[in-house]
Amino acid sequence: xxxxxxxxxxxxxGLDLAGSEARYxxxxxxxxxxxxxxxxxxxxxxFNPSAERLFERTAESMIGLNVRELMSEPHREAHDxxxxxxxxxxxxKIIGIGRAVEGRRSDGSTFPLELSVAEWWADGERFFTxxxxxxxxxxxxxxxxxxxxxxxxxxxxxxLATVQSIAMQTLRNAPSLESARVDLTERxxxxxxxxxxxxxxxxxxxxxxxxxxxxxEAHGAVDRVQVSGGRVRLRPKSxxxxxxxxxxxxxxxxxxxxxxxxxxxxxxxxxxxxxxxGDDLELSWAEHGGPVVEAPSHRGFGLRxxxxxxxxxxxxxxxxxxxxxxxxxxxxxxxxxAFDGGELGRRTA
Amino acid sequence: MADEPHRRVLVVEDEPMVAMLIEDMxxxxxxxxxxxxxxxxxxxxxxxxxxxxxALLDIDLGEGATSFEVAVALGARRTPFxxxxxxxxxxxxxxxxxxxxxxxxxxxxxxxxxxRAWPARGQAGAG
Numbered sequence: 380x381x382x383x384x385x386x387x388x389x390x391x392x393g394l395d396l397a398g399s400e401a402r403y404x405x406x407x408x409x410x411x412x413x414x415x416x417x418x419x420x421x422x423x424x425x426f427n428p429s430a431e432r433l434f435e436r437t438a439e440s441m442i443g444l445n446v447r448e449l450m451s452e453p454h455r456e457a458h459d460x461x462x463x464x465x466x467x468x469x470x471x472k473i474i475g476i477g478r479a480v481e482g483r484r485s486d487g488s489t490f491p492l493e494l495s496v497a498e499w500w501a502d503g504e505r506f507f508t509x510x511x512x513x514x515x516x517x518x519x520x521x522x523x524x525x526x527x528x529x530x531x532x533x534x535x536x537x538x539l540a541t542v543q544s545i546a547m548q549t550l551r552n553a554p555s556l557e558s559a560r561v562d563l564t565e566r567x568x569x570x571x572x573x574x575x576x577x578x579x580x581x582x583x584x585x586x587x588x589x590x591x592x593x594x595x596e597a598h599g600a601v602d603r604v605q606v607s608g609g610r611v612r613l614r615p616k617s618x619x620x621x622x623x624x625x626x627x628x629x630x631x632x633x634x635x636x637x638x639x640x641x642x643x644x645x646x647x648x649x650x651x652x653x654x655x656x657g658d659d660l661e662l663s664w665a666e667h668g669g670p671v672v673e674a675p676s677h678r679g680f681g682l683r684x685x686x687x688x689x690x691x692x693x694x695x696x697x698x699x700x701x702x703x704x705x706x707x708x709x710x711x712x713x714x715x716x717a718f719d720g721g722e723l724g725r726r727t728a
Numbered sequence: 729m730a731d732e733p734h735r736r737v738l739v740v741e742d743e744p745m746v747a748m749l750i751e752d753m754x755x756x757x758x759x760x761x762x763x764x765x766x767x768x769x770x771x772x773x774x775x776x777x778x779x780x781x782x783a784l785l786d787i788d789l790g791e792g793a794t795s796f797e798v799a800v801a802l803g804a805r806r807t808p809f810x811x812x813x814x815x816x817x818x819x820x821x822x823x824x825x826x827x828x829x830x831x832x833x834x835x836x837x838x839x840x841x842x843x844r845a846w847p848a849r850g851q852a853g854a855g
Binding site for chain 1: 752791833
């Protein structure tokens, strides 16, 4: 392999040339960046160890080959032309500038690399040194960042549409502006709480139990609610829908149901698998010990929210306004009333 | 609006609260909700089994699922549709951009214009 540097620069004059060549050679051989030297017709004249690692090719196999071997199309086909064009016109496209290009390994696979090219002369012969660095990680992280920005924008706009929905429905059904103000604020706070739970897990999803616990705490009902159910994972949108449905149930219980009197209690239980594992979830809310409840005269936001949650979980919803309190069952009705006589039946009996 | 036949609209939207908003806006415009689908499977089923004059398609249906397949099925049945997406017009690939694109949150004026642009079947479209 010919030495990569045969510089005849003034400061080398008079020095021990053999010793300085060994030193320069060491610099090139130990460089972290890949260094490839070519001549005027594109033949590879030097190929350092970092280049061997980067392109997964040996210097021995590369010396003497055309450098286009390291390139992918369209540059692979055009490189001889680039060189000839530069030598004829002196018009610099990359020399002294550097740019991002694609490298090609011996197996044909490609990867992004950053290339800078310098030109030099020795003994009347012109050479070009290419210094290269693999930028796969950087490109990947830039792509990831762009994806996250897009995803964030999408999420923000969907959330704004959700807020639009809550605001429109609240204003539409409000008996007064004052009650609209209170309801809207409380609903937005409930939405924010659901987002808090999701943010803790980077929006991958949420545990059903965490969403339930957050709603119980927000309504100051820790001593009044009995919870039972295993670990169930929910998709982000199911988690938000559940949080909003629970908020409506709690608000309703506080105003008219079990939480209106000291004696009232609520059981929340669930079983089955979460929305990640195939929508096979049964969820029940049962109030007892509260005042006698009556079915509402119109389908307000709360009921629609519960129906929306059921649809999201690919289930049905059943509301029973029993003398002992409201019972809301989600997901079970379609599957032959799996709750009948089950856990829920015993609790409310 | 009373003398106009009701348009039957299929809504494909996976976020329950956004679906409620769309339903309300459609009902306000005198439409009938033919169905609300939250997944590609449901949407394909409803597109083929229900009488639909028009469809509103959310693009991103969660976990990487998209409603492009639904658009193709609707196109084959000559059912007009519009996109409804938080990605905005740039989120619709060129091949699907012939349908109108509504952004989220929803501008009610633009929404009404898009819905009113298509007559119910049995009105002008018949024969």
